[in-house]
Amino acid sequence: MSPMLMFASLAITGALVLYTIGVFKERADGSLRGSHVILFWIGLACDTTGTTLMSIMARTSAEAAPAIHGITGLAAILLMLFHAGWATLVYFQGKRGGAAALKRERTFHRLSAAVWVAWLVPYVIGMLVGIPMIKLGTVPAVIASLVVAAIAATLVFRPAKLS
Structure with missing residues (x-):
């Protein structure tokens, strides 16, 4: 594995970890905190860095990445940018404070989870197509x-159990 590919893979996986922590910590806390916002921005930076490096390698490679991966990857970055x-x-x-701010925050929790789920699509496509042992x-x-x-x-958006 080339150093550039290793760094790109680590950056994109770092984005997954940071974004997952940010989204699920926000859900668990029940409110949006500054630390969550920071995790979203750093996750976006990691994803953008990794995707840019992957794009550079794809342009110089004989094997082209599937077009759907590029399209979903770009859509995911745009969603992450909007989300952050x-x-x-x-x-x-x-x-x-105020009622309007509270309503916006409740709506944001659902948006946050939806962006995370949408981000999984290009991540999994890249993993399945790019890992030589899997190579689907x-x-x-x-x-x-x-x-x-x-x-x-299904897991993220399931209704909360009443105790």
């Missing part, structure tokens, strides 16, 4: 990534 920006806005508006074709990788995202969405 919205998190920043909601966080600073929430400091002022494009169609099976896309189907598998959608199954993973559907399972994650």
Whole structure:
């Protein structure tokens, strides 16, 4: 594995870890905190760095990455950018308080989980297509990534149990 590929893989996996911690910590805390916002921005930076490096390597490689991976990856970065920006806005508006800020924060919790689930699709596609031991074709990788995202969405968006 080349050093650039290793760094890109670590950066993208770092994005997964940071984003997962940020989203689920935010859900567990029940409110959006500055630490969550910071995790979202650092996760975005890691994902953007890793994706940029992967794109550079793909341009110089004889093996082209599936187009769907590039499209879903770009969509995920744009969603993460929107999410981190919205998190920043909601966080600073929430400091002022009020009913509207509280409603925005509740809506943000659902958005946050949806962006995380959507981000899983290109991550899983890249993993399944890019890891030599797995090396699935494009169609099976896309189907598998959608199954993973559907399972994650079912778990994340299930109704809370009443005690």
